[in-house]
Amino acid sequence: xxxxxxxxxxxxxxxxxxxxxxxxxSIPVSDSAVLRRTAGxxxxxxxxxARFHVExxxxxxxxxxxxxxxxxxRLCPLVVTPWKVRVEVK
Numbered sequence: 058x059x060x061x062x063x064x065x066x067x068x069x070x071x072x073x074x075x076x077x078x079x080x081x082x083s084i085p086v087s088d089s090a091v092l093r094r095t096a097g098x099x100x101x102x103x104x105x106x107a108r109f110h111v112e113x114x115x116x117x118x119x120x121x122x123x124x125x126x127x128x129x130x131r132l133c134p135l136v137v138t139p140w141k142v143r144v145e146v147k
Contacts (some may be wrong), residue, residue: 072103087115
């Protein structure tokens with residue numbers, strides 16, 4: 058995706074329940090000073106949101122991971138699902 062200096066980028070990731078397991082997202086993070094996270098939160102239902110302010114030109118990535126939270130008497134699969142988007146700022 059592309060953005061301009063001064064833009065704000067909103068990220069919303071939706072968790073879900075399946076067979077008594079809740080699949081939850083971590084709060085998205087940036088790997089670069091190109092983007093500064095100004096807000097971030099998660100919910101009990103597994104959703105995660107974050108807002109990033111574009112600070113300068115360059116390339117950055119925003120990433121998060123989805124993981125399982127077991128319900129009563131349930132076991133989670135040992136799987137973590139990554140999510141990542143590349144942001145190019147001009």
